[in-house]
Amino acid sequence: MKRDEAPGRAEFPLFETITTRWMDQDAYGHVNNVEYYSYFDTAVNQHLIETAGLEPRTTDVVGMVVDTQCSFFRELTFPEVIEVGIRVAKLGRTSIRYEIGIFKKEDPRPAAFGSFVHVYVERESMTPTPLPPHILAAVEPLVV
Amino acid sequence: MKRDEAPGRAEFPLFETITTRWMDQDAYGHVNNVEYYSYFDTAVNQHLIETAGLEPRTTDVVGMVVDTQCSFFRELTFPEVIEVGIRVAKLGRTSIRYEIGIFKKEDPRPAAFGSFVHVYVERESMTPTPLPPHILAAVEPLVV
Amino acid sequence: MKRDEAPGRAEFPLFETITTRWMDQDAYGHVNNVEYYSYFDTAVNQHLIETAGLEPRTTDVVGMVVDTQCSFFRELTFPEVIEVGIRVAKLGRTSIRYEIGIFKKEDPRPAAFGSFVHVYVERESMTPTPLPPHILAAVEPLVV
Amino acid sequence: MKRDEAPGRAEFPLFETITTRWMDQDAYGHVNNVEYYSYFDTAVNQHLIETAGLEPRTTDVVGMVVDTQCSFFRELTFPEVIEVGIRVAKLGRTSIRYEIGIFKKEDPRPAAFGSFVHVYVERESMTPTPLPPHILAAVEPLVV
Numbered sequence: 107m108k109r110d111e112a113p114g115r116a117e118f119p120l121f122e123t124i125t126t127r128w129m130d131q132d133a134y135g136h137v138n139n140v141e142y143y144s145y146f147d148t149a150v151n152q153h154l155i156e157t158a159g160l161e162p163r164t165t166d167v168v169g170m171v172v173d174t175q176c177s178f179f180r181e182l183t184f185p186e187v188i189e190v191g192i193r194v195a196k197l198g199r200t201s202i203r204y205e206i207g208i209f210k211k212e213d214p215r216p217a218a219f220g221s222f223v224h225v226y227v228e229r230e231s232m233t234p235t236p237l238p239p240h241i242l243a244a245v246e247p248l249v250v
Numbered sequence: 251m252k253r254d255e256a257p258g259r260a261e262f263p264l265f266e267t268i269t270t271r272w273m274d275q276d277a278y279g280h281v282n283n284v285e286y287y288s289y290f291d292t293a294v295n296q297h298l299i300e301t302a303g304l305e306p307r308t309t310d311v312v313g314m315v316v317d318t319q320c321s322f323f324r325e326l327t328f329p330e331v332i333e334v335g336i337r338v339a340k341l342g343r344t345s346i347r348y349e350i351g352i353f354k355k356e357d358p359r360p361a362a363f364g365s366f367v368h369v370y371v372e373r374e375s376m377t378p379t380p381l382p383p384h385i386l387a388a389v390e391p392l393v394v
Numbered sequence: 395m396k397r398d399e400a401p402g403r404a405e406f407p408l409f410e411t412i413t414t415r416w417m418d419q420d421a422y423g424h425v426n427n428v429e430y431y432s433y434f435d436t437a438v439n440q441h442l443i444e445t446a447g448l449e450p451r452t453t454d455v456v457g458m459v460v461d462t463q464c465s466f467f468r469e470l471t472f473p474e475v476i477e478v479g480i481r482v483a484k485l486g487r488t489s490i491r492y493e494i495g496i497f498k499k500e501d502p503r504p505a506a507f508g509s510f511v512h513v514y515v516e517r518e519s520m521t522p523t524p525l526p527p528h529i530l531a532a533v534e535p536l537v538v
Numbered sequence: 539m540k541r542d543e544a545p546g547r548a549e550f551p552l553f554e555t556i557t558t559r560w561m562d563q564d565a566y567g568h569v570n571n572v573e574y575y576s577y578f579d580t581a582v583n584q585h586l587i588e589t590a591g592l593e594p595r596t597t598d599v600v601g602m603v604v605d606t607q608c609s610f611f612r613e614l615t616f617p618e619v620i621e622v623g624i625r626v627a628k629l630g631r632t633s634i635r636y637e638i639g640i641f642k643k644e645d646p647r648p649a650a651f652g653s654f655v656h657v658y659v660e661r662e663s664m665t666p667t668p669l670p671p672h673i674l675a676a677v678e679p680l681v682v
Binding site for chain 4: 267268269271272273275279288289291292295296299300306307328329
Binding site: 431461463464466 | 539565571594604606609
């Protein structure tokens with residue numbers, strides 16, 4: 107995706123704030139591409155824990171990540187604080203496709219934009235299972 | 251991408267070996283999805299450092315990651331040793347699109363498959379620049 | 395060190411706030427011990443970048459970490475926000491010994507307490523060099 | 539500890555091999571100090587999983603890290619492969635104190651040397667508990 111085509115701040119219903127870390131930077135002195143995905147994972151799970159009451163240690167039904175993607179538009183550097191926009195692009199029977207924008211403070215355009223797909227499975231059997239009601243309730247307001 | 255459609259071992263001309271780490275695992279007790287991208291980045295840079303003589307601390311021309319993607323098919327757990335297959339799907343004037351397969355030992359099918367695009371830029375100006383000859387020489391044998 | 399002997403909040407002149415991440419947690423479902431050191435490194439470097447104007451990409455004089463230590467008293471779990479207390483226990487001619495406390499929100503006692511020693515060196519020769527004036531000015535107020 | 543005082547290769551009964559990663563390097567272009575502790579944690583847990591049959595997902599008795607320390611003597615850079623020496627300096631009723639040396643290939647002197655203390659607890663109550671027999675059997679040969 108081209109930077110000019112990526113959705114702006116107004117197109118995300120929810121933001122989570124993440125502090126960058128010294129170690130996020132690689133030998134090129136900028137935040138390494140891999141870390142952006144840790145921001146994706148952190149923002150989505152933070153919402154699910156705080157809003158849906160997800161308890162990762164004990165839950166029998168787990169959202170497994172089956173597909174992720176990211177386009178990178180601008181460098182980030184430590185100690186920037188970033189704002190992670192989250193929206194739900196597709197809500198299936200057993201899966202959720204999130205779209206994520208990574209924003210620098212006061213920048214209306216994203217530094218990166220990507221997607222993140224969870225399929226819900228029973229932890230033991232790894233069999234897909236319908237989205238649990240508490241998860242559904244937490245993500246429905248994010249559908250765009 | 252479906253697991254059955256992903257390329258097998260024979261379709262990768264080069265493999266790098268990576269040892270997993272205790273910390274790669276998240277609260278679900280498997281390697282977190284983010285880490286797969288660190289395997290991508292590690293395998294590609296290892297090839298460029300060892301074969302093209304890339305010197306990250308001093309090079310004026312840098313491969314910037316502009317787009318990455320990964321489909322996840324099977325869980326990995328520590329202390330598995332993994333083999334990372336690398337091939338070049340597209341060689342442009344200023345960019346390289348790698349495709350990467352993550353394989354468990356003795357498994358002919360990948361646990362994950364994704365892509366990784368480098369655009370070469372002058373470090374100071376961030377202006378795209380033609381692929382340097384030493385990089386080109388190192389990646390041409392990987393074109394499929 | 396025993397938890398009861400570790401310094402409380404009032405004994406730290408400066409705090410930096412850090413958001414935990416999903417991936418900080420290991421297979422035991424708590425923040426992995428290794429991450430605490432990334433909080434140390436992040437808090438100290440954030441202070442030096444923001445207060446001393448440290449520019450890691452270009453500086454010729456670098457603080458090399460020569461010794462670190464941490465005692466762990468309480469588990470942390472994502473998505474806790476933590477507060478990292480920093481003080482300077484010893485200011486030498488070429489080195490700084492920081493002491494760091496990791497605090498949960500509203501907890502007067504630290505979840506962990508440790509130390510972190512920087513020796514300043516010329517980047518090229520790796521020879522110890524006196525603390526630069528801008529670094530000295532940034533850390534003197536933290537001496538206890 | 540001074541580099542010259544640190545134990546050499548011959549003083550470690552066991553070694554685990556770890557591949558460094560691109561992202562281990564920070565903005566100074568060398569492996570960040572934090573990563574050394576991930577090598578400690580990885581080497582010890584690899585031994586316990588492979589030799590003691592530790593199953594982190596299901597075990598009721600867990601080794602909690604209560605204290606770690608590291609002295610850094612030499613820089614490491616990606617893509618070095620490192621060898622992690624492990625020995626047991628103290629075997630208590632409920633705890634194990636490991637000492638760890640990080641070695642570059644073919645270097646008899648360590649690049650770093652540190653310690654790592656596990657206290658065994660019942661996972662639910664977090665109460666210290668005697669070392670389980672399978673753990674004891676795996677670490678007794680490492681006592682020096």
